Structure formats: structure tokens, C-alpha cells
Amino acid sequence: MRASERLARIFGTSHTPRGDVGLALVVAAFAALLLWQAAKVPPPFFDPLGSAAVPRGVAVVLLLLAAIVLVRALLARPWPALERDTGYRRRPDVACGIVALAVAYVGVMAAGVLGFMVATILFLALGTALLATFRRRQVLIGLALAVVLGIGGTLLFTEFFFIDLPR
Amino acid sequence: MLADLLGAFGYIFSPVPFLWVLLGTTLGIFVGAVPGLTGGMLIALSIPLTFTMNSTHALVLMVSMYVGSVSGGLISATLLKMPGTPSSVMTTFDGFPMAARGEAERALALSIGASLVGGLVAGVFLVVLSVPLSRWATTFGPFEYFAMVLMALVLIASISQGSMVKGLLAGALGIAFALPGLNPSDGQLRLTFGWHELDGGFALLPVLLGVFVMSQIIVDAFDIEKNATPIKVGGASLLLSGRTWRQHGTNLLRSSVIGTWIGILPGVGASISSMVAYATARSMSKTPEAFGTGSEEGIVASEAANNANVGGALIPLITMGIPGSPIDAILLGALILHNIQPGPLLFVNNGDFVWALVAAYLLANVLMFAIMTVSVRWLARLMLIDRALMLPAIFVACVVGCYALHNRIFDVWVMLFFGLVGFAMARCRVPLGPFVIGFVLAGILEEELRSGMQLTADGFWAILDRPIALAFLAVSALTLVWPFAQSALSKSRNRRAKETLS
Numbered sequence: 070m071r072a073s074e075r076l077a078r079i080f081g082t083s084h085t086p087r088g089d090v091g092l093a094l095v096v097a098a099f100a101a102l103l104l105w106q107a108a109k110v111p112p113p114f115f116d117p118l119g120s121a122a123v124p125r126g127v128a129v130v131l132l133l134l135a136a137i138v139l140v141r142a143l144l145a146r147p148w149p150a151l152e153r154d155t156g157y158r159r160r161p162d163v164a165c166g167i168v169a170l171a172v173a174y175v176g177v178m179a180a181g182v183l184g185f186m187v188a189t190i191l192f193l194a195l196g197t198a199l200l201a202t203f204r205r206r207q208v209l210i211g212l213a214l215a216v217v218l219g220i221g222g223t224l225l226f227t228e229f230f231f232i233d234l235p236r
Numbered sequence: 237m238l239a240d241l242l243g244a245f246g247y248i249f250s251p252v253p254f255l256w257v258l259l260g261t262t263l264g265i266f267v268g269a270v271p272g273l274t275g276g277m278l279i280a281l282s283i284p285l286t287f288t289m290n291s292t293h294a295l296v297l298m299v300s301m302y303v304g305s306v307s308g309g310l311i312s313a314t315l316l317k318m319p320g321t322p323s324s325v326m327t328t329f330d331g332f333p334m335a336a337r338g339e340a341e342r343a344l345a346l347s348i349g350a351s352l353v354g355g356l357v358a359g360v361f362l363v364v365l366s367v368p369l370s371r372w373a374t375t376f377g378p379f380e381y382f383a384m385v386l387m388a389l390v391l392i393a394s395i396s397q398g399s400m401v402k403g404l405l406a407g408a409l410g411i412a413f414a415l416p417g418l419n420p421s422d423g424q425l426r427l428t429f430g431w432h433e434l435d436g437g438f439a440l441l442p443v444l445l446g447v448f449v450m451s452q453i454i455v456d457a458f459d460i461e462k463n464a465t466p467i468k469v470g471g472a473s474l475l476l477s478g479r480t481w482r483q484h485g486t487n488l489l490r491s492s493v494i495g496t497w498i499g500i501l502p503g504v505g506a507s508i509s510s511m512v513a514y515a516t517a518r519s520m521s522k523t524p525e526a527f528g529t530g531s532e533e534g535i536v537a538s539e540a541a542n543n544a545n546v547g548g549a550l551i552p553l554i555t556m557g558i559p560g561s562p563i564d565a566i567l568l569g570a571l572i573l574h575n576i577q578p579g580p581l582l583f584v585n586n587g588d589f590v591w592a593l594v595a596a597y598l599l600a601n602v603l604m605f606a607i608m609t610v611s612v613r614w615l616a617r618l619m620l621i622d623r624a625l626m627l628p629a630i631f632v633a634c635v636v637g638c639y640a641l642h643n644r645i646f647d648v649w650v651m652l653f654f655g656l657v658g659f660a661m662a663r664c665r666v667p668l669g670p671f672v673i674g675f676v677l678a679g680i681l682e683e684e685l686r687s688g689m690q691l692t693a694d695g696f697w698a699i700l701d702r703p704i705a706l707a708f709l710a711v712s713a714l715t716l717v718w719p720f721a722q723s724a725l726s727k728s729r730n731r732r733a734k735e736t737l738s
Contacts, residue, residue: 088663117690118689120426121426127412131408141399163458167453167628172652174635175645175648175652193628193632211625230285230640231288
């Protein structure tokens with residue numbers, strides 16, 4: 070049995086090699102960040118463990134696992150063709166759009182540009198329109214729901230749950 | 237024990253707790269029935285709404301949601317070939333073919349009945365095992381507790397779905413994200429990058445909402461065009477004869493015990509239980525070829541096991557503070573947020589509370605059976621709810637929940653960040669369960685290790701004098717080494733086979 074086959078048998082075969090290469094690199098960078106920050110922690114006085122020991126240990130484990138993930142991905146070459154799901158069309162554009170909209174929604178409230186009620190009505194209406202791929206009927210239902218939920222939700226959270234929402 | 241349980245039943249049947257159990261079970265079934273919504277999502281979203289509630293009512297509500305959501309998944313698994321929750325995947329293999337050939341009512345009746353039996357069998361184990369286990373756990377010192385948490389993390393990572401390496405990676409990432417902030421033992425700030433918002437670390441709720449809810453919203457948006465037409469449920473009765481249940485008795489009991497046992501193992505969710513029970517039922521069946529084509533045995537095994545898993549998973553949670561499944565990690569977080577210290581002393585300090593949870597669990601199973609039997613035809617229509625209308629509203633609920641925690645937007649950003657992390661992990665097939673459990677258990681792991689080392693002059697090596705701790709460490713090591721040993725064994729077997737051939 071070849072060494073690569075043995076490694077593949079032990080650690081399993083990578084089914085998502087492209088993603089795994091990215092995952093390994095991101096995890097390794099994150100572990101390096103942990104080590105860098107842990108190095109800034111002063112040594113312990115009375116505590117035998119100190120505050121830096123666990124972050125260092127976890128960073129080393131992460132580096133080791135990232136290396137294994139990378140090796141698994143590289144051993145999986147030649148990489149299979151990208152997955153194609155024929156059952157339905159995947160919509161990364163809609164997913165990116167909803168994330169961008171969510172960031173904008175939180176951002177305008179954080180910056181104090183809009184209060185919770187107005188921002189929520191806008192987010193709900195636009196979010197529904199985007200997820201419904203701008204089909205007219207759903208857009209209109211979404212708009213009505215947005216107004217009801219925006220006003221009703223604000224009243225519910227502030228008057229019933231006493232939450233001090235962004236104004 | 238029995239007196240405690242009866243007392244708890246007396247409490248749970250009083251109007252307010254009963255209504256919470258009824259509401260929780262109904263909401264759970266609703267969420268379980270809608271593909272794209274999960275029990276974890278519902279429970280995480282409910283936590284902020286329970287801040288002002290009595291702790292017992294809050295946890296009773298969440299345990300009922302847990303029971304309902306695992307059961308609700310069978311509806312879409314049977315009628316839509318789309319598991320409402322991951323634990324119903326195995327039910328699709330036989331439930332849908334059976335429904336497609338015109339036996340939808342029988343498939344649903346078998347699933348609902350098996351869910352009830354699974355839940356009740358696990359309930360018996362929950363009642364019988366909890367007290368002795370928690371008594372045993374109270375004898376643990378810091379090293380035993382540290383070794384047990386470590387074992388739990390290793391088990392979670394290695395038995396969770398997907399590869400062991402990715403499971404371990406998820407667990408380690410969860411621990412890493414729990415580290416920033418003030419270290420309570422020496423007052424040192426660490427890994428905060430100079431951000432004062434991080435002085436208290438990442439709060440549990442935004443992390444839970446991000447990983448379980450926000451990431452699911454992104455996944456659902458990604459798959460927004462995934463639609464299917466459900467099979468219609470006819471007017472036939474959903475109550476089966478005693479003869480049918482006797483025919484499936486052995487399978488029901490076996491699958492329930494498998495589900496309970498796997499539930500007790502830390503971190504292993506209901507989907508693994510139903511897979512193991514399904515595989516066992518097939519290997520012991522007189523007609524294994526029927527599995528996957530609409531076999532009644534397959535449906536019974538899958539549904540009995542996934543519901544039994546819920547009860548089994550509650551055992552380590554209430555006796556030792558170790559989550560038996562990813563959803564239990566959320567429940568553990570809810571306990572902490574409600575100022576109830578989980579762990580071996582939970583029974584000693586909050587015995588009535590724990591028995592109320594056990595009683596709520598048992599009642600939720602019975603209510604689940606009643607609700608689903610009566611209203612499954614109506615519930616089946618829930619699967620057609622437009623996700624485009626639901627997802628934005630769910631996100632707004634997440635935002636309010638995170639913001640309400642400390643009245644600061646930072647927690648909302650944290651939720652968004654962990655939503656993206658959860659989505660990226662799901663895309664790379666890194667399991668989310670070990671991540672959340674690692675995040676929840678990291679604090680306990682470090683605290684117990686530190687306490688153990690402070691109690692002795694020998695430092696970490698004093699653990700070698702503690703047999704129970706050593707046993708836990710040995711199990712962890714064996715779990716990690718097993719794939720290597722398996723590889724070596726198969727290598728020698730191959731060599732021997734070649735020698736025999738030559």
C-alpha cells in the first residue's frame with residue numbers, strides 16, 4: 070500500500086478538496102494569530118497554568134489539524150469536477166445579496182442613520198423581494214408583512230419585552 | 237425518585253407549565269415540519285424571549301421544542317422526501333416510497349407511533365439512570381471532570397458526521413473562539429486584539445444564533461429554488477392496530493435502546509442514532525432487500541431511534557453538564573443564561589427543576605403523539621410556507637435577541653460573523669455540532685484543568701494518580717488512535733490474503 074493510500078485510509082478522503090485547501094490555510098492563519106496574541110500575555114505569577122498555555126495548546130492543535138486537512142486535499146488529486154446539482158438552481162447571488170442586506174441593516178442602525186422600526190420595514194421588504202426573486206405577488210405580500218411586522222414587532226419588543234431598541 | 241417524579245408531574249400538569257409544554261411541542265413540530273428550519277434554530281431564537289420568564293418554565297418550553305422538532309421532521313421526510321430535520325434523513329428512504337405507493341397515512345402512523353415509543357423508552361432510562369449517574373459524578377474532582385470533558389470533546393469530534401479530522405478541527409475552533417476575554421483566574425486579558433468589546437469574550441447567545449440560525453438562513457437563501465411537491469395525505473386512520481405494533485415490537489425496543497445509548501454518548505446527535513438503528517434493523521431483518529423501497533421496519537427503526545436520542549442526550553446534560561447533542565449544547569447555554577449552574581450538583585441544588593424537565597420531556601412525547609395524530613394532515617400544509625417570507629423575519633428576531641442581551645450592536649455583528657463562519661464550515665463539510673460544544677465546554681475544560689493543577693504540587697502529572705480520570709483519558713486516546721489501528725489491522729489482513737493467494 071502506498072504511503073498516500075495509507076494516509077488517505079487513516080484520515081479519510083477529502084470530498085471537497087478545493088474548499089479544504091482554503092479551510093486549511095484560513096485555520097493555519099487563525100492559529101498563527103492565536104500564537105501571536107498568546108505571546109503578548111505576561112507570564113503567570115501564582116497560577117501554574119497561566120493565561121497563555123491553553124491558547125498556545127489550541128493553536129498547535131489547530132495547526133496540526135490544518136496540516137492534515139491540507140495533506141488530505143492534496144492527496145485527493147486529481148480533484149473531481151465541481152459538483153453540479155441538477156435538481157434545482159443554486160443561487161449564490163441571492164445568498165450574497167441577503168448577507169449584504171443584513172450587513173446594511175445592522176450597519177444603518179449601528180451608525181444611527183435609521184431607527185429599528187424603519188430599518189426593519191426596509192429590510193423585511195427588500196429581503197422578501199430578493200428571496201422571492203422579485204416576483205410581484207410575493208413582493209407585495211412581503212411589503213405588507215414588513216409594515217405589520219416592523220410596527221408590530223417594535224411595539225412588542227419595546228412595550229412588552231422592554232427592550233431598548235436602536236432609535 | 238418516584239415521589240420526586242410524581243411531584244414533578246403534579247407541577248407539570250398545572251395550567252401554566254402545561255401550556256408551555258403544549259406550546260413548545262407544537263412550535264417544535266411546526267419548525268421540524270418545515271424544511272430549512274431546525275429545532276436548534278427555534279431553541280436558540282427562543283432563548284432571548286425567555287429572559288424574563290421563570291427558569292423552569294423557560295427550560296420546560298425548550299425541552300418540549302426539542303421533542304417536537306425531532307418528531308416534526310418526519311412529515312416532510314415522508315411526504316416530500318426532504319427531511320425537515322437532519323435526524324429524519326433515514327425516514328425519507330422508506331417513508332417516501334411508502335407514501336408514493338399510496339400508503340402515506342400508514343407511513344405517518346408508523347413514524348408517529350415509533351417516535352412516541354422511542355421517546356418513552358428513553359424517558360425510562362432518563363428516570364432510572366439520572367440519579368445514580370449524577371451521584372457518581374459528584375465524587376469527581378477537577379481532574380476527573382477535566383478528563384471527562386476532554387473525552388466528551390474527542391468523542392463528539394470523532395463520532396460526529398463526516399471525517400474525524402474535521403470533527404476535531406470544529407471542536408478545536410469552538411474552543412479557540414471561547415478563549416478571548418478576561419481570564420477569571422488571574423485577571424489577564426487575552427486574545428482581545430485591543431478591542432474592549434471583546435473583554436468579556438464572545439457571548440454565547442450571538443454565537444449560537446450565528447452558527448445555528450444565521451448560517452441556516454444563508455444556506456436556505458443559497459437553495460431558495462429547492463422546491464418539491466408533497467404527496468397528499470388521505471382520510472385513512474392514523475391509529476394502527478395492536479397487532480401491527482406487536483409485529484414491530486422487537487425492532488421498536490431495539491431501536492429505542494440504540495437511540496438512547498447513542499444519545500448518552502456526548503455530542504452524538506439524533507441523525508447518527510437513526511442511522512445506526514436503521515443499519516441494525518436491516519442487518520437483522522428477514523427482508524433486508526425491502527429497505528429503501530418502503531420498508532415499515534426502516535421507518536420504525538429510524539423514528540424510534542431519533543426520538544429516543546433526545547431522552548438519552550438529556551442524561552449527560554442533567555447529570556454531568558455535558559451536552560449529549562448539539563441541541564443540548566444550546567440547552568446548556570440556556571441553563572447558564574438563566575443562572576442555573578449545570579454539572580453534577582444540578583440534581584443536588586435544583587432537584588425539583590431537573591425532575592420538572594424530565595416530566596416535561598415525557599409529557600411532550602405524549603402531546604407530540606396526540607398533536608401529530610390529530611393534525612398531521614393540516615401540518616403537512618406547513619411545508620408549503622414560502623421561505624422568502626419567513627427568512628427575513630427570522631433574521632430580525634436574531635438581531636433583536638442579540639441586541640437585547642447587552643443592549644449593544646457589537647453582539648449583532650458577532651452573530652453575523654458567526655453566521656458566515658457557520659456557513660463556510662457547512663460548505664467545507666465541517667460539522668457545526670462539535671464547534672458549538674467545544675465553544676460551550678472550553679471554559680469548563682480550562683477551569684477544571686487549572687483547579688486540578690492548583691490543588692497539587694505535581695502539576696498535570698497528578699492526573700496519573702486518579703484512576704477515573706485516567707480511564708477517561710484512555711478512552712480519549714483510544715478514540716483518537718482507533719483509525720490508525722484500523723489501518724494497521726487492514727494492512728496485515730491484506731498481506732495475509734495476498735500470501736494465501738500466492
